[in-house]
Ligand SMILES: [Ca+2]
Ligand SMILES: [Ca+2]
């Protein structure tokens with residue numbers, strides 16, 4: 001029973017030390033989207049730059065890519081009629097720089113993308129580059145929007161650069177999420193070791209009585 005408690009305490013400590021934390025950027029910069037049948041712009045972007053101009057330079061703000069809204073359907077459904085649709089769609093390979101005001105460590109980036117199987121020239125991208133690391137994206141089964149998580153790298157800094165590599169004429173993105181594996185603080189280690197030490201002492205005391 002005491003060993004079970006000890007094991008449970010250890011598992012709890014390890015679980016808390018590897019918990020994943022979501023990190024919201026303070027701003028992002030990129031070129032605005034393009035016009036096709038509709039306008040696939042980042043019309044709610046809060047920074048400087050023309051939000052209704054194709055490929056205008058947008059800097060210092062946030063918009064469609066970090067508003068928490070993930071497009072639930074293909075571009076031809078969610079973008080019609082022309083308005084502030086949830087996607088940003090490009091006919092170039094967009095490079096987006098995400099900025100944090102404080103230094104962050106990031107181990108995973110999730111991209112929420114459309115896969116229209118080529119309808120209107122819109123397909124899943126061939127891959128994404130995150131902080132210089134290329135991640136190839138296999139063609140998703142079916143034709144629904146999907147999420148692709150790039151992980152297995154570690155970025156520490158203020159500005160994380162990502163690029164989407166198109167496979168077709170267009171690439172459509174509605175949200176980007178960031179996760180960090182929290183590194184335990186020295187105090188956490190101290191508490192963990194202290195807690196295990198206390199349990200061991202209890203065990204020893206019980207043995208001697
Ligand atoms: Ca969004
Ligand atoms: Ca949009």
Ligand SMILES: [Ca+2]
Pocket residue numbers: 115117139140141142143
């Ligand atoms: Ca597909």
